[in-house]
Amino acid sequence: MAKSIDVTDLNIYYGDFLAVQDVNITIPARAVTAFIGPSGCGKSTFLRSLNRMHEVIRGAYVDGKVLVDGEDLYAQEMDPVNVRRKIGMVFQRPNPFPTMSIAENVLAGQRLNSKRMKKSEADDVVEQSLRRAGLWAEVKERLDRPGSSLSGGQQQRLCIARAIAVEPEVLLMDEPCSALDPISTSVIEDLIHELKNDYTIVIVTHNMQQAARVSDQTAFFNLAGVGQPGRLVELGPTEKMFANPDDPATEAYIQGRFG
Ligand SMILES: Nc1ncnc2c1ncn2[C@@H]1O[C@H](COP(=O)(O)OP(=O)(O)OP(=O)(O)O)[C@@H](O)[C@H]1O
Numbered sequence: 001m002a003k004s005i006d007v008t009d010l011n012i013y014y015g016d017f018l019a020v021q022d023v024n025i026t027i028p029a030r031a032v033t034a035f036i037g038p039s040g041c042g043k044s045t046f047l048r049s050l051n052r053m054h055e056v057i058r059g060a061y062v063d064g065k066v067l068v069d070g071e072d073l074y075a076q077e078m079d080p081v082n083v084r085r086k087i088g089m090v091f092q093r094p095n096p097f098p099t100m101s102i103a104e105n106v107l108a109g110q111r112l113n114s115k116r117m118k119k120s121e122a123d124d125v126v127e128q129s130l131r132r133a134g135l136w137a138e139v140k141e142r143l144d145r146p147g148s149s150l151s152g153g154q155q156q157r158l159c160i161a162r163a164i165a166v167e168p169e170v171l172l173m174d175e176p177c178s179a180l181d182p183i184s185t186s187v188i189e190d191l192i193h194e195l196k197n198d199y200t201i202v203i204v205t206h207n208m209q210q211a212a213r214v215s216d217q218t219a220f221f222n223l224a225g226v227g228q229p230g231r232l233v234e235l236g237p238t239e240k241m242f243a244n245p246d247d248p249a250t251e252a253y254i255q256g257r258f259g
Pocket residue numbers: 014017019037038039040041042043044045046057230
């Protein structure tokens with residue numbers, strides 16, 4: 001199920017503006033890769049290029065290659081909708097469909113893919129996805145209540161359940177805990193740890209402790225200067241990146257000297 005991602009010479013544009021320049025990176029399967037770096041260096045932009053969400057913005061495009069287990073995401077015959085099904089995304093603010101029930105929220109991806117399911121099959125997807133997202137015990141008695149009736153941390157786990165219900169190969173998470181309290185954050189971090197047995201996970205985070213806790217490898221992005229594109233400065237095993245990075249800018253950022 002989980003797949004590795006190989007990015008070669010990727011440039012990412014918003015119209016004429018080159019936001020991220022010349023990224024080369026391999027993201028391994030069944031591991032967590034963290035993207036860190038100061039505001040505006042292109043972490044979210046790069047993340048969105050990994051499931052073709054970037055091009056949803058008018059005038060936005062990329063050049064270079066993104067291969068998922070050798071398959072070119074940007075090949076002409078590749079359907080972006082299918083790409084987004086295989087490479088799921090969880091956003092900063094929990095965004096369940098507010099009027100849909102908890103169960104319908106979990107099934108929303110399936111419905112979008114117009115997958116017809118028997119009731120028993122749908123019930124099974126709901127239960128399994130909520131179990132995997134660590135939310136089942138808390139919501140099993142109220143599956144028909146609206147998604148908006150849950151707390152922020154529960155809503156984020158519901159969004160994770162929705163993302164994994166379609167059995168993606170990769171899970172992209174853009175600051176998934178930044179709107180959550182410390183207890184919910186810790187629940188989500190445990191969940192990430194659990195999910196990496198089956199998924200390729202990429203997480204953008206501003207929280208250095210979180211990157212150190214949850215990730216196996218860390219990628220540090222930075223800007224060469226104001227108005228310059230973001231670049232991948234250093235990539236390495238998380239322990240090494242935090243204890244003994246090669247680049248002085250990585251060290252300065254991790255130590256909180258800028259950003
Ligand atoms: N929709 C957009 N249209 C034009 N430029 C954009 C758009 N979104 C982001 N940018 C620009 O692209 C660059 C990278 O932004 P991005 O949001 O990817 O950075 P980031 O590292 O994720 O920042 P943060 O940590 O603050 O979320 C910035 O210069 C930003 O202004």
